[in-house]
Amino acid sequence: MSFRSLFKSLLFGVPIGVTFLDSVGYVARVEGISMQPVLNPESKNTDYVFLSRWAVSDYQINRGDIISLVSPKDPNQKIIKRVVALEGDVVSTLGYKSKYVRVPEGHCWVEGDHTGHTLDSNSFGPVSLGLISAKALCIVWPPERWQSLETKLPESRKPISIAI
Secondary structure (H helix, E strand, O other): OOHHHHHHHHHHHHHHHHHHHHHOEEEEEOOOOOOOOOOOOOOOOOOEEEEEOHHHOOOOOOOOOEEEEEOOOOOOOEEEEEEEEEOOOEEEOOOOOOOEEEOOOOEEEEEOOOOOOOOOHHHHOOEEHHHEEEEEEEEEEOHHHOEEOOOOOOHHHOOOEOOO
16 A cells, blocks of 8 residues: 555545544443443443444433433543433432432433442532433443443332423
C-alpha cells in the first residue's frame, strides 16, 4: 500500500469513525458491582456493553432503561444506572434526605441494581436529562454473556405515582 493510498484512507476513514462514535454509539467497559446481577455478575469478570447515543438523542428514555451518564458528583466520570422514575413521578427513596421525591421537570431518578453498593440518586438526587449520554442496549463481551439488556424495573422500585 502506498503512502498516498494510506493517506486517502485515513482522510476519509477518521471522520466517518468519529461521526459514528459521536452519533451512533460505542462499546464501553463496565466497572464495579453497582449493576449486579445484570452487569458484572461475577466480580472477576468485566462486561462490555454497546452504548447507543442514537437511542437517547431526543431524551426519550423509559423507566427501566439502563443508561450511561456523566456523574453529578464527578464530571470526569461516567456512570451506568437504571432509570427508575421520570419527571413528575413520585419515588420512594432509599436513604435520601426526603422519604419521597417528586422528580422535577427535565430530570429522572436513577439507581444501581445492587442496592446498598451503588452511588445513585439516593445519594445525589434527581439527575438532569442533559447528563445522559447513551443507553446500554446489549452485552457484547465476553461471548458467553452476549445478550440484549431488558428495559425492566424491579417491582420493589416502581414509582409510587406515575406522571401522565
